[in-house]
Amino acid sequence: MRAYGRGKMLALAVGVLAAATACTGPAQTSPAVTQGKAGATGAASPSPSAPPPAVTRQEAAEAVAEILPTDDVLRVESPVTGRLLLGTDLVRDGQLALTQAAFESTGDRPPRYAWGSPTLYVPRFAQGERAPWFSALATRNGQPTLLTFAKSGDDWLLSSAAQLLPGQELPRVRLDADGYATALTPDDKTVTISPQYMGPVHASVAETGSAGVTAGLLADGPYTTEVAKQIATDRETAKKDGFSYDSIFSADNWPVYALRTADGGALIQYSLSRNTSTRTVANNTYIIPVPPEAGWAISTSSVRRSLKLTEVHQYATAVPPLSAPAAARVVAHDGALTRASGE
DSSP, X not given: OOSSOHHHHHHHHHHHHHHHHHHHOOOOOOOOOBSSOTTBOOOOSOOTTSOOOSSOHHHHHHHHHHHHHHHHHHTSOOSOTTHHHHHHTTBOTHXXXXXXXXXXXXXXXXXXXXXXXXXXXXXXXXXXXXXOEEEEEEEETXXXXXXXXXXXXXXXXXXXXXXXXXXXXXXXXXXXXXXXXOBOOTTOOSBSSOHHHHHHHHHHHHHHGGGSTTTTSBOOSTTTHHHHHHHHHHHHHHHHTTEEEEEXXXXXXXXXXXXXXTTSOEEEEEEEEEEEEEEESSXXXXXXXXXXXXXXXXXXXXXXXXXXXXXXXXXXXXEOBTTSOOOBEEEEEEEEEEEEEEO
């Protein structure tokens, strides 16, 4: 791993658990792994002629069964130092910032998760694939959550986690005869939004709503057009109160993961950052309130000149095939404030 070998990580995690069980109770057990549950098409009998994939379902199952329980152990409140460092050695990409914030915002008391049995979606990558990944659907504290794991060196790390939204269903993932999924290339043109454009399209809709050039590509909802309406309202309110206000979404350089669905569309997983800034322009009070969720990062209840907030959001979106165009649906989301500063 980045700082420790996987064996040392597990040994340290077990030590942390032993020091904490007296006051916290046992950690969650390692989740079993299932195949072909809701959200996946049934796989036919194995094909003896298929070439061996770069990532096997067994390897993916072992990674999940190792990472999730280890993450839970490290979240146990204890006097053992270094849990944040060890916890961030299990994650990458958007999950890195979210994990750091989970520890720092709670005084090293991040929430613990009870994980259910995951269903794996492992793309059939050819040998030599430079950036392999796979996904898993599991309940987290009883809520279906889509996870994506990506390889970093020799180790698997959690890259993305998005909880299924109320009223939404995960589209069925297409599986081949051996039970493997298909990953779409970034420039795939068989779907209404190519994976490489998913982040920028979502960012545009979240900022401009139904008025922008991307209007209609994403369905209305709390993480698309409603965000844009709230930004417009907050900007107008700030202007009246003597402040400048802006809130920008960005796709950054985080990876995008796309699986072929049974209808020929795609299930695309991606992350966005949101940077919101408020500045004193004509307000003579020089009081910019610090929101409660940023209190862990800023010790005062207000700042005088400027306030900057950074959030990380992770999504899963069902994108229709180009043969049956329709608005893409955000089906899963998770996110949090990861940084705040003021002066």
